[in-house]
Amino acid sequence: MGWCAALAGGMVLALAAYRWTEQSSTERLRAAGAQRLEVYAASLENLLDKYDFLPHMLELDKDVQALLAHPEDPVRRQEMNGYLERQSRQAGSRIIYIVDLQGRTLAASNWRQKDSFVGDDIGFRPYLQDALRGRPSGFYGVGTTSGEPGYFYARGVHRDGRMLGVAVVKVNIEALERGWMQGADKVMLADANGVLFLSSAPAWKYHTLRPLPAGVRARLDQTRQYHRLPLPPLRIVRDEARAGGTRVVAIGAGAGHDARAGTPPLLMQTRSLAPRQWTFIYLSDLSQARASARAAMLFACLAYGFLLLLFLYVRQRLRARAQLQDAYNNLEAMVAERTARLEHTTQSLIDEMDVRRQAEQQLHRTQNELYQAGKMAVLGQMSASITHELNQPLTALRTMADNAVLLFDRGRMAEARENLAKISQIVARMGTITGKLKSFARKSNAGLAPVSVHTAVSNALVLVERRMQLDKVAFTFDIGPADIYALCDSNRLEQVLLNLMSNALDALATLERGAPRELAVSVARTPASVLIRVADNGPGLSGEARGRLFEPFFTTKPQGEGLGLGLAISEQIVRDFGGSLRAEPTDTGACFVIELQAAPLER
Missing domain, CATH: 3.30.450.20 (PAS domain)
Incomplete structure (x- = not known):
């Protein structure tokens, strides 16, 4: 009877583990999808507002x-x-x-x-x-x-x-699709009629979420919004409503295919973009969530069996406890004798540690000043691109300010008020750029704390974004469905990332005119560490340069264009975080890897 009760308890535990893991995995996918939708929506709005x-x-x-x-x-x-x-x-x-x-x-x-x-x-x-x-x-x-x-x-x-x-x-806003195609999930943008005009899945582009009524199709034909495109509907073979406004759907391959084949369940999340009446759609694959639930059920069975074995082991252990008590009494006497000797040794070590601590403090202060000088040098090298980034809004401000005066003189107050509102928007955009520069230039804190890698990369990207646009560099960023946190200092991590991106752009600038220029940043997490890769398709590193990359004052740049301290300072910063900075061999270009300690996951 006892063994039957134990078996029934194990089955109940396994089923509960399956349900809980499936729900929690789905909720994590929903939270990650909502975050990505906000990022995609903000990116699209910023792009459209830029030309307004x-x-x-x-x-x-x-x-x-x-x-x-x-x-x-x-x-x-x-x-x-x-x-x-x-x-x-x-x-x-x-x-x-x-x-x-x-x-x-x-x-x-x-x-x-x-x-x-x-x-x-x-x-x-x-x-x-x-x-x-x-x-x-x-x-x-x-x-x-x-x-x-x-x-x-x-x-x-x-x-x-x-x-x-x-x-x-x-x-042209089609370039947004290239960034969406990096992940395993799917992103789509639909208009008010349900037509998918942007999609990370090329096969679904210019399809509709539902069949178009005859009146809508006639209006589209009249306006030629989707010139001569057939706009067929997607084959949605499953559609279930879930909590929180989400849905579980399955999309078939197409006409002539088995509707049950190749249709994994997908978690659908949407975000409305008013007033354009567009809708962002984010589809997360639920296959992994269900696989995790099955693994959790198996783990629960194994854990339950382990607990049964542990119970038998503890019962046997208690029988030997009396014998261990005698050995413990003898051990206390030995510990007391050795403790006295350790106290004498410890006092000597304390005196030596005081001297070393003072030397380390002086060294740390000197390193901080060197890090700050390195940031100032990077900002100096970027001054030309930053000036160009601010010049266009300043030109628009001057034109709009002159016209505002004319509008006031002519009594056209409504148009003058609209003109001033545009000036305020442009000033806010310029404030965002200068705010990033001010944040980057401040001195860093010495302590380590969980830092969002996505935020650090985004902040560093703001300072080189204009240069990438001018040099026509294609940028890709892959961090997965959820943000990743590493133990470091955010300002110094941004300094290292900015140095690596700037070096990559300098290398890409040496390519022949018209050659494709690519810069990629990817982030991955292991149980104990976070890996950040910065790669380019430039001319790469020679054997001599690879062996002397982190030597102070060694540089491959022309005379007067670099001090040779950037990589040396970056390597020291990452080492202070308890991590490492290294160059990985690649077939084309160069690839630098930052390895940091992973921040503990919240429970």
């Missing part, structure tokens, strides 16, 4: 107003083509063009290309119709001339209260 001021600046441009007032002047149109070409190149937009009230394109930044927009009639586009009604708008669609998708900003151009035409800016 361009149409407004064009509206205030006197040359644009003059062209719309005299649309048949060929000299003005040619000069405007060149002006828009320069503005598009400087702002990093895809295309900028000016449209008259009849929907005809008068000038465009792509006037040199075969698929130039000049002369096109785009009166059917919703963004143009909204702008002509006095409602500045944004619109995602596939180009009817080039076939290239993008996001369109449109704003009416006015003079003396009368609309002259519309300024339109097209921006």
Whole structure:
């Protein structure tokens, strides 16, 4: 009877372990998915807000107003083509063009290309119709001339209260998909009609979450938002509602395939992007959660069996306790004798440790000053790119400030107030950049604490982001579905990451013009450590350089472009954290690995 009760208890424990592990694993996936959705949404909003001021600046441009007032002047149109070409190149937009009230394109930044927009009639586009009604708008669609998708900003151009035409800016947001494709989970962005126009799974792009009603499809055909694309619906073979607004779905392969094959369960989470009426969709694979639940059930069975064996062992152990008590009494006498000798030795060691402690404190202060000097040197080298990053908003501020004065003088208070609001947004963006510089330049604390690796990489990336854009460097960041924490000092870790990224960009700058330039940062965690890899596809390291990488004053850069202290300081910082910095051999380029102690997981 006793053994039957023990077996029944083991089965109940195994089932409880399965249910609890499955629920907790699903909840961790939900929390990680919610965090990633916020990151993706913020990244998209930042990208779109970056270009929001361009149409407004064009509206205030006197040359644009003059062209719309005299649309048949060929000299003005040619000069405007060149002006828009320069503005598009400087702002990093895809295309900028000016449209008259009849929907005809008068000038465009792509006037040199075969698929130039000049002369096109785009009166059917919703963004143009909204702008002509006095409602500045944004619109995602596939180009009817080039076939290239993008996001369109449109704003009416006015003079003396009368609309002259519309300024339109097209921006390519497809580059966001490359960052989404790094992880195992899937990310999609759907419009108000449920059309997936961005997706980390290429096979699902330009599909719909549900069949489109005839009226919606007719409207899409009229506006040509998805030019000639069939927009078939996804084959969703399973859809179950779960707590917290999540759903469990399974998506089939396609027509002619077995609906039950290759359809793992996926946890669906959504986040709305107002006022654009877009929806972010994040799909997490639940297969691993269920595998973890099965493993937990097996572990519970083994643990229960172990406890039964432990019970038998303890009972046997108690019988030998009396014998061990006698041996313990004899051991106490031996310990007392050796303790007296250790006390004498300990006092001698204390005196020696005091002397060493003072020397270590002096060494630590000197190292801190060297670390601070290294950060200041990095900031000095980055001054040119930081100045360029701030120059564009400053130019826009000057133009908008001058126009605000004119608007006040003319009594156009509503437009002046809108102009000042734009100035406030640009100043806030500049404050973000300078705030990161101030945080990086401050002195670090000496203690170790759990630090978010994702936050440290993001803070360092802010200081080199503009340089990567100017040098056309493709950047990828892989940290997995959840953030990772390491034991270190956040400011000094950012200093090491910034030094490695800057060295990688210096190496990539030596490549031939037009050659692909790639910089990748990946983060992985083992039970005891965190590994951060910074890799590039540059010219790599020679045998001599690899052997002397961390020697002070050794550098492979040209005379006057480096002191040779960056890697030496970085290696010392990581060593102070109790970790290591090393270069790993690669087929192309260079790869540096930072190994740190992993912060204990919260329980």
